[in-house]
Amino acid sequence: MLCGGCEDVLSDFYDEPRQVVAEAGFLSPSDGEHEGIIVVDVRSYSRWVYLDFHSLTIDSADMLLAEETPSHWDIALHRYDACTHHGAAAELPASDLATAENFLSLVSFTPDVDSLVVTDMSQMVDGILGYTSTPVNPVISCWMDVDLSIMPPHYTPSERVYLVRLSDESVVALRFDKYKSAEGVKGILTLHYRYPLSTPSAPLPPLP
Amino acid sequence: MTIAKPFLTLCFFFHAAAIAQQLPSPDTTIHHLQTLVVTATRTPKPSDDVPVTIISHSDIQTANTYNVQELLLNELPGLELTLSMNQQESFRLHGFGGASLLFLVDGERLAGETLDNIDYHRLSVNTLGHVEILNGAASALYGSNAVGAVVNLVSDTPTTPFSLSAGTRCGSYGEQRHHASIALARNRLSSTTHLQYTSRHQVDLPSPGDYQTLFGQHSLNASQRLSYHPLQWLDVSARAAYFFRERESDETLHDRYRDFSAGLSANARIGTNTTLSATYAFDQYDKSRLTLGDNLDVRTYSNVQHTARLLFSTFSPPHSTFTAGAELLRDFLMSYQLAPDSRHRQYTASAFVQWDWQPTERVNLVGALRYDHFTASATGRITPRLTASLQIGDNVTLRATLSDGFRAPTLKEMFMNFDMAGLFTVYGNDTLHPEHSHNATLAAEYRHGNTRLTSSLFYHRVYDRISTFWDHTLGGMRYANEQPVDIAGTDLALSTRWTCGLGLRIGYTFTHETSHTSAPLSPSTRPHSATLRVDYSRKWKGGTTALAIHLRALSAVKCDEYVSYLDLSTTTTRTHPSYALLRLTALHKFNRFATLSLSVDNLLDYVPDYYYNNAPATPGRTFSIGLDIDM
Numbered sequence: 004m005l006c007g008g009c010e011d012v013l014s015d016f017y018d019e020p021r022q023v024v025a026e027a028g029f030l031s032p033s034d035g036e037h038e039g040i041i042v043v044d045v046r047s048y049s050r051w052v053y054l055d056f057h058s059l060t061i062d063s064a065d066m067l068l069a070e071e072t073p074s075h076w077d078i079a080l081h082r083y084d085a086c087t088h089h090g091a092a093a094e095l096p097a098s099d100l101a102t103a104e105n106f107l108s109l110v111s112f113t114p115d116v117d118s119l120v121v122t123d124m125s126q127m128v129d130g131i132l133g134y135t136s137t138p139v140n141p142v143i144s145c146w147m148d149v150d151l152s153i154m155p156p157h158y159t160p161s162e163r164v165y166l167v168r169l170s171d172e173s174v175v176a177l178r179f180d181k182y183k184s185a186e187g188v189k190g191i192l193t194l195h196y197r198y199p200l201s202t203p204s205a206p207l208p209p210l211p
Numbered sequence: 212m213t214i215a216k217p218f219l220t221l222c223f224f225f226h227a228a229a230i231a232q233q234l235p236s237p238d239t240t241i242h243h244l245q246t247l248v249v250t251a252t253r254t255p256k257p258s259d260d261v262p263v264t265i266i267s268h269s270d271i272q273t274a275n276t277y278n279v280q281e282l283l284l285n286e287l288p289g290l291e292l293t294l295s296m297n298q299q300e301s302f303r304l305h306g307f308g309g310a311s312l313l314f315l316v317d318g319e320r321l322a323g324e325t326l327d328n329i330d331y332h333r334l335s336v337n338t339l340g341h342v343e344i345l346n347g348a349a350s351a352l353y354g355s356n357a358v359g360a361v362v363n364l365v366s367d368t369p370t371t372p373f374s375l376s377a378g379t380r381c382g383s384y385g386e387q388r389h390h391a392s393i394a395l396a397r398n399r400l401s402s403t404t405h406l407q408y409t410s411r412h413q414v415d416l417p418s419p420g421d422y423q424t425l426f427g428q429h430s431l432n433a434s435q436r437l438s439y440h441p442l443q444w445l446d447v448s449a450r451a452a453y454f455f456r457e458r459e460s461d462e463t464l465h466d467r468y469r470d471f472s473a474g475l476s477a478n479a480r481i482g483t484n485t486t487l488s489a490t491y492a493f494d495q496y497d498k499s500r501l502t503l504g505d506n507l508d509v510r511t512y513s514n515v516q517h518t519a520r521l522l523f524s525t526f527s528p529p530h531s532t533f534t535a536g537a538e539l540l541r542d543f544l545m546s547y548q549l550a551p552d553s554r555h556r557q558y559t560a561s562a563f564v565q566w567d568w569q570p571t572e573r574v575n576l577v578g579a580l581r582y583d584h585f586t587a588s589a590t591g592r593i594t595p596r597l598t599a600s601l602q603i604g605d606n607v608t609l610r611a612t613l614s615d616g617f618r619a620p621t622l623k624e625m626f627m628n629f630d631m632a633g634l635f636t637v638y639g640n641d642t643l644h645p646e647h648s649h650n651a652t653l654a655a656e657y658r659h660g661n662t663r664l665t666s667s668l669f670y671h672r673v674y675d676r677i678s679t680f681w682d683h684t685l686g687g688m689r690y691a692n693e694q695p696v697d698i699a700g701t702d703l704a705l706s707t708r709w710t711c712g713l714g715l716r717i718g719y720t721f722t723h724e725t726s727h728t729s730a731p732l733s734p735s736t737r738p739h740s741a742t743l744r745v746d747y748s749r750k751w752k753g754g755t756t757a758l759a760i761h762l763r764a765l766s767a768v769k770c771d772e773y774v775s776y777l778d779l780s781t782t783t784t785r786t787h788p789s790y791a792l793l794r795l796t797a798l799h800k801f802n803r804f805a806t807l808s809l810s811v812d813n814l815l816d817y818v819p820d821y822y823y824n825n826a827p828a829t830p831g832r833t834f835s836i837g838l839d840i841d842m
Contacts, residue, residue, distance in 0.1 A: 010515045010543050012471050013497050017510040124635060124686075151775040153421045153824075154631070155297055185504050187464045 027191075029059040038100055038195045040180075043080055046190035049122045051079045051086075051137075056175055056198045066122050066135050077169045078143075080192065083182075085143035086115050089170040092142040098162050100197050103176035108203050112168050113142045143167065146179045158182055158189070166200075168207065174200040249318065250343040250363040252567055252577060253352055254524050254534055260575070262598070262610050262654055262667075264704075266342040268367070273746055273759050275796040275808050277386060277835070278409070279334035279364070285761055285794065287344065288740045289702065289720030293825045297460065298426055299326045305346065305669065306698040306724040306736045307359025310677075311618055311646075315353075315363040319474065320540075322516040323496025324623075330468055330496065333454045335407050335432045337378070337390040340367035346702070347669060348616025348650035351579040351596035354538070354561050358616035358648050358673070366436070369394035369401050375842045380808070382835030385412030385427070399440040407432040413459060414830050420822025425830070430456040444480040449473075457501070465501040467508060470494065484526040492518040515543040530569035537562045544622040548629040549639075555622045557587035573602040585619045585645075592617050592645055610654040616671075617647040624677055624690045636687040637679055644692050648673040662707040671698040696734075697725040712749050718742040735787070735825060739766035754801045764791035768825075787823055791815075808837040 026042065033039030041061075043052050049067040053076035064070035079086050091112035095103065115138035123133020143165050150157035165177045175198040184191035251261035258265055266286045276282040280300065283290055291303045302309050309328030314321060321329045342364050349357040377391040390407040410429035416422070434452035441447065454470040474492040481487060498512035522536040540559040549555060563581035570576065577598040584591040596614040603609065620643035627639040654667035675692035682689035700722040708714040719741045724734040746759035767789040771782040793814040800806045812833045819826040 010495075011513065012495055013469055013513075014510075016469060016497075016508065017499055018507045020509040021505070021507065151634075152773070156634075157421075181463075183463075185463060185502050187461065187500065187502075 028061055032059050033197050035197060035199050035201065038197055041192075041194040041196060043192045043194065044190065045080050045082050045192055046188075048082060048124055051081045053079045056169070056173075056196075066137070067133070077175070078167060078177075081120055081137075082190070083144065083147040083149055084118075084120050084139050085146070086138050086140050087143075087167055087169070090114070090140075090168050092140050092165055092167045094142050094145065094161070095164040095166060097164050098178065100164055100176050100178055100195060103164055103166060103197060104200055104203075107166065107174065107200070107207065110166065112166070112207075113140065115140045143177070147182060172202070172207070173198070174202055176200055246341060248343045249365075250315075250345045250361055252532075252534070252565060253318075253522065253536070254532060254567070259658070260600075262345070262600075262612065262652070264344040264346065266344070268339070268341050271336065271339055271341070272798065273744075273757060273796065274761065275798065275810050275837070276336060277380070277382070277388060278332065279336050279339070280331045282336055282339075283342070283362070284763065286342075286718075286742065288718040288742045288763075289700075289722060291737060291740070291765065291825060292828075294422060294828050295824045296326055298422055299328070300331055301326050301328045302331075303736060305359050305700060305720070306671070306696075306722050306734065310621075311356060311358035311616070313349075313353055313356040313358075313361045315361065317366050318363060319472075319490075319492045320494070320516065320518065321496070322472075322494035323468075323470065323498075323512075323514045324621075325498075330454075330456070330470070332409075332430050332456050332468070333432070333470055334364055335390075335405065335434075337376075337388075337392065337407055338366050338405050338434065340365045346667075347612060347652045348594075348614040348648055348671070349596065350583075350592075350594040350616045351563065351581045351614060352565070354559070354581060354583045354594075355585075355617060355619040355645075358618055358646070359671075367403075369396045369403055372396050373842075376840065378837060378839035380835055380837030382810070383833035384414045384830065385410065386833075386835060387411075388837075401438045403434075403436045405432070405434045416822055416830055417818050418820055418822060420819070420826065421824050422822055422828075425828055426458050426460050428456060428458040430454070446478045448476050463503055465503065467499045467501055468497070469499070470496045484528070486522075486524050488520075488522045490518070490520045490522070492516070492520075494518075510545075511547050513543075513545040517541040532567040534565040534567070535563070542622065544626075546623070546627065548623070548627040555587065555626050557585060557622055559586070559619070560584045575600045583617075583619070587622060587625060588620055588641070588643065588645070590619070590645055592619070592647065594647075606657055606659050608656045608658070610652075610656070610667075612650070612652040612654075614650045614652075615647065616650060617645050618677070619645045620677060620690070631688070636685075638682065638685050638687055638689040640690040643677060643690060644675045646673065646676050646692070661709075663705070665702070665704045667702045669698075669700055669702070672696075673698065694727040696727065699723050712747050714744070714746045714748075716742075716744040735768060735770040737765045737768045737787075737789075737825075740764065754799055756800075757796075757798045759794075759796045761794040761796070762791060763794075765789060785823075787825055788820070790817060790819070790827055792817060792827060792829065804840055804842055806839045806841070808835075808839070810835045810837075 027044045029041050031040040045052055050063050050065050052061060052063045053073050054061055055075050056077045062073040064072050076088050091114040093110035093112045095106045117136055118139040119134040119136055121132050122135045146161050148159040160179055160182060167175045167177060175196055178195045179192060180195050181193040183189045246258045246265055247255040248258045248261060248263045249255050251263045270286060271282060274282050274285045276285055280292060284292055289305050293301045295301050302312060304312055314329050323330055345361040349361050353361055374394045380388040388409045392405045394403045408431050411427055413427035414425040416424060432454050436450045438448040451473040456468040458466040460466045472494040476490040478486060478488040495515045497510055499508050499510040501508045518540045520538045524534040526532045538561040542557045545554040561581060561583040565579040567577045579596040582593050594615040594617055598612045600608055600610040624643060625639050625641045629637040631637055648671050650671045652667055652669045657664040673696040676696050677690055678693050679688040680691045703719040706716040721739055722736050723738060724736050726734055741764045743762040744759055748755060748757035767786055769784055769786050772785050774781045774783050795811040795814050797809045798806055813829045813831060816832040818831050
């Protein structure tokens with residue numbers, strides 16, 4: 004009830020809210036054959052979120068506070084940007100993770116490049132955005148097109164599968180499934196993945 | 212016509228006009244029968260004697276629109292509907308947004324808002340008797356929000372011992388509207404029960420834009436009214452209404468809107484010339500989000516208003532009416548956007564007086580004064596209004612109005628903290644001043660037979676308009692008062708009807724807005740807008756047929772907009788193109804009971820190249836067919 008009955012005659016229609024944001028982490032690990040599910044909170048502009056597919060852990064570090072990056076990680080996410088840890092990525096013309104291996108020898112992988120990402124929004128009205136130079140993978144970062152010329156912004160996911168070659172030559176297949184939580188909170192990503200993918204007998208070309 | 216009449220005569224006239232409205236035959240409009248209106252002075256006056264625009268019952272039937280929003284757009288030049296921020300409907304009239312337009316239903320405010328606009332879906336077109344629009348500031352009568360105009364939707368009232376009405380309407384994109392009403396009037400008791408269901412499917416738009424689909428939605432309106440006339444000098448009435456709307460705004464989330472309103476009123480006639488009325492109104496408007504995955508319906512917003520009002524009016528022969536009133540409004544707001552806790556309350560206490568004096572048969576002066584006190588901002592406001600009219604000859608009336616308007620800061624504007632799409636936060640400001648304005652209007656009216664020509668010039672100077680500005684200290688947007696804004700313009704209206712059954716109505720509005728503000732965005736009011744209606748009706752052996760063509764045209768507008776919401780320092784000038792929409796409606800009334808209606812909206816199949824928020828939200832040409840039974 005809001006307070007007394009005089010201020011609420013409709014309360015019986017409603018449910019109590021549950022936890023606003025789902026717990027982040029590797030909710031359902033993949034064994035390579037079956038899909039796993041990861042939930043990641045990328046709402047902060049100043050923070051990279053690091054995924055370690057070997058240990059199935061998630062960590063994060065604040066760029067503005069110069070926090071130390073974790074020692075082991077494979078892929079990192081910042082808002083709708085992404086980067087690899089000395090790896091490379093390719094976008095598949097498919098949205099089904101089950102067929103990801105079929106494309107392994109057909110696609111070319113693109114490594115990270117140095118780029119600027121927005122890390123400080125506090126002076127945006129003056130046209131001053133705080134940028135930080137950091138490696139970004141231009142292929143995975145295309146998973147989401149955000150049109151900020153209108154309010155609210157338009158979010159258009161690519162709905163494609165991305166193959167990511169990790170630094171140890173293992174391969175993970177990713178599909179960004181949702182960009183907001185069940186409660187509608189934007190920046191709560193749900194990723195479906197398979198790891199490790201079976202790699203072909205012939206070695207993949209060396210990473211650029 | 213003598214302007215001041217004894218109250219009983221007015222009531223009788225009002226009743227006769229109401230009966231006339233039930234007959235949408237072309238003959239009724241040939242004879243000039245006035246409607247009694249209450250919005251201009253809070254007391255019933257003939258429509259010819261006050262500067263009020265009326266959308267009559269006959270206009271409503273001829274327009275044959277799906278909802279009230281479309282009806283108002285169809286009838287009022289100068290009115291524009293935008294779909295802003297996730298397709299929330301916002302009206303703009305004469306340069307004023309929804310917060311400065313006061314919508315009333317039978318004289319009562321509506322609780323709840325989204326982007327400063329009430330939920331227009333609560334207004335059921337099937338229950339409408341007529342609509343009264345009082346342009347210009349009228350805070351001296353209605354208090355806060357009556358800055359740009361007051362729009363009063365007056366419900367239909369039963370005039371026969373028994374009436375049953377039911378109708379269905381189906382159209383393109385799954386549009387449906389079904390309604391049923393039953394009205395009983397026996398001895399001293401009358402009752403009206405109304406039920407309406409509407410729905411529309413999601414519409415994929417044929418061009419790119421700020422939005423690419425129109426959300427599907429459905430709504431339910433149910434209402435009950437009871438009136439009791441226990442004594443010759445006393446009327447009492449009670450009402451209750453429930454509203455529900457669900458909007459399919461997302462694949463995982465639906466927006467839900469609910470409202471419950473109720474009211475009691477008593478009107479007593481003391482002697483032959485004095486009336487006293489007491490009114491209590493309750494209105495609760497809620498918003499909630501339904502998460503489809505777990506079927507949880509969680510409330511995010513609730514606005515509850517209690518209003519008590521006393522109104523006293525006495526007619527002093529030969530030509531003077533004095534009105535006095537007092538109001539108490541308790542406003543409660545709960546929202547997840549509010550800080551530091553999620554609920555706030557405000558009391559508004561008001562008192563007003565009005566003197567309506569006719570020193571000669573051709574001159575009428577109306578003066579009003581009101582005081583409002585708001586507890587949340589601990590501020591008070593005195594607002595005056597003076598109207599003078601002079602009748603010249605038998606056909607010409609000149610009117611002049613000087614009035615003030617004001618809008619108190621809302622609880623939302625004072626206390627909210629709203630995360631804007633993860634980009635920045637909009638902060639409330641509890642030091643806001645009330646927005647206030649000075650308004651002057653000059654009008655001339657020529658009336659001859661069935662022809663009426665009116666023209667008016669209006670000017671507003673608005674001080675302390677409440678808007679959002681970037682706050683460097685907070686690092687986000689914050690509500691603040693603007694520098695003055697000047698709004699000037701003109702309204703022209705011509706209506707005529709010939710005995711052959713042909714009718715013509717033309718409306719034109721020019722609005723010019725000059726902002727002296729430091730806000731980066733320029734006004735987006737379209738300067739020119741016009742409406743045109745040509746209708747023809749004829750009685751046949753088998754019934755009455757009415758055809759109407761409606762045109763609505765708006766000029767282009769250039770305004771500054773942000774290039775990106777990631778950079779609020781850079782704007783670009785964008786031209787929003789002009790457009791014109793044509794509607795065709797055809798109604799055939801079979802004998803006494805059944806009416807078949809057909810409508811073609813957007814007859815010329817206009818599709819915007821890009822759906823800006825102020826582009827018409829039309830997917831192109833649409834059709835609808837309806838059948839109504841009235842017994």
